[in-house]
Amino acid sequence: MPAVARLALLIGLLVSSPLALARGPLTETGELQGAPWRIDVPDDWNGELVMLAHGFEPAGTPRATAWPANEATPALLGAGYAVAQSGYSRQGWAVAEGVADTERLREHFITRHPDTRRTWILGYSMGGAVAIASLEQHGGHYAGGVSLCGANLPGEALAGELLTTLVAFDYFFPDAQGLPAGGLASTATGDLPQMQVYQGVAAALQTKPDVAQRLASRLEVSTDDLAGAISLHALVFHDMAKRSGGMPIGNxxxxxxxxxxxxxxxxxxxxYTADPAAQASFSGQPVLTGALHRPLxxxxxxRDPTITPRMQAIYPRLAAQAGATPAPTVLPAAGAGHCGFSDAETLAALKTLADQVAATPAP
Incomplete structure (x- = not known):
């Protein structure tokens, strides 16, 4: 065989082989069962994969043709990790889809990169719940996980917190201008533009500063963040109601x-009385039991106005009740706001996890 032909054959074999695909730098995008995805592999890949789970994306948000990189991606790539991230097959409160789509993408990556040494999962906000649910349901595929600013509570518990916010606002501000006569908890609110809801809430709060302060204290947010927190709670709650086909929880x-x-x-x-069919449809979105067998x-x-201290305490309590082994490690708070982590803080959390795994016998 001529030298040129042999060279062409060698190049062809390298390009098509899984080993060659494991070499970076590499960026791939695509779609799996309706979920857009992205894979990035750095030139100096350390052989480890981070499955990155993103947070709540309001239904109807326009999507780019190719799924974009999360803000944390460059730092993770710079640390030597490959990063795979699914956009999920559904927008809104899509924890169940997030778990299934992330697992599907993980399988896709391992098929293409069989020399992967270890896989981690890291999630932000709603993606934190995706990460924990993935550890509970597919823990055998992961060395461990990180939940940053995570909505780490069962769906029913979160829906209850959100409904509390809405009925409290409706009690104190029953005639808020620009909002439905039935109040924030009424289904009509779910059909309004988010900015209109925010403006109506903000204007109402200004009419009773003392009540706004009382409400802020009970909801564990600052008065400056109160209007944003209430309108976000309305957005997420009504997304849950729409996807389940009715009132998913009652009070x-x-x-x-x-x-x-x-x-x-x-x-x-x-x-309110929960709609039985909606409650059954929504039940366990996500299912979080605390039964962990991988480090978390x-x-x-x-001062996170979205995941407040009361919400933050729920999953560690579940894990303790379930006898999680090992128990989750809760690091001291860092940054400010919701998901206000620096690249260094994200990498430090991942390093803490890796150090724990290195010191813990494999199950």
Whole structure:
């Protein structure tokens, strides 16, 4: 065979072989069962993969043709990791889809890169719940996981927190201008543009500063963040209701505390009954039991108006009740706001996880 032909054959074999695909730098994008995805492999790949789970994406948000890189991607690539990230096959509160689509992409990556040494999962915000649910359901495929600013609580618990916000606002501001007569918890709110909801909430709060302060204290946010937190809670709650086909949770049996005159509040707050079919459809979105068998690192931000201290405490408590081995490691808060982590803080959390794995016998 002539030398040129032999060279062409060698190049062809290298390009088509899984080993060659494991060499970087490499960026690939595509779609798997309706979920856009992206894979990046650095030139100096350390043989380890980070599955990166993104947060809540409002339904109807325009998407780029190729799934874009998360802001943390360059730092992870610079540290030597390959990064694979799914855009999920559904927008909105899509934890179930996020888990399935992330697992599908992980399998795709390993098929193309069989020499991968270890796989980690790292998620932000709603992606934190995707990361933890993936560890609980597919833990055998991961060395461990990191949840940053994560919504680390079962779907029913989160929906209950959101509904509390909405009915409390409706109790204190029953005639808010620019909002539906039925209040924020009514289905009509789910059809409004998000900016209109925010503006209506913000204007109402300004009419009763003392009540706004009381509400902010109970919801564990600052008064400056209150309008944004309430309108976000409305957005997510009504997304949950739409995807489940009705009211996913009720508050008939809920006794509220911390709103001032609690007797008057409980007597006057509007009550809702969960739609049975919607409740069954929504139940366990996500299913989080606390039954972990892989190391997990959790970290939140200072003054997070989205995932408040009350929400942050739920998963560690579940893990303790389930006897998780090892128990999750909750790092001290870093940064500020919601998902306000620097690249260095993200890498430090991942390093903490890797150090724990190195010191822990494999199950």
């Amino acid at each position: 008939r049996q809920t006794t509220y505390r911390g709103f001032g005159d609690d007797d008057a509040f409980n007597a006057g707050v509007k009550r 690192v959790i970290q939140f931000n200072h």
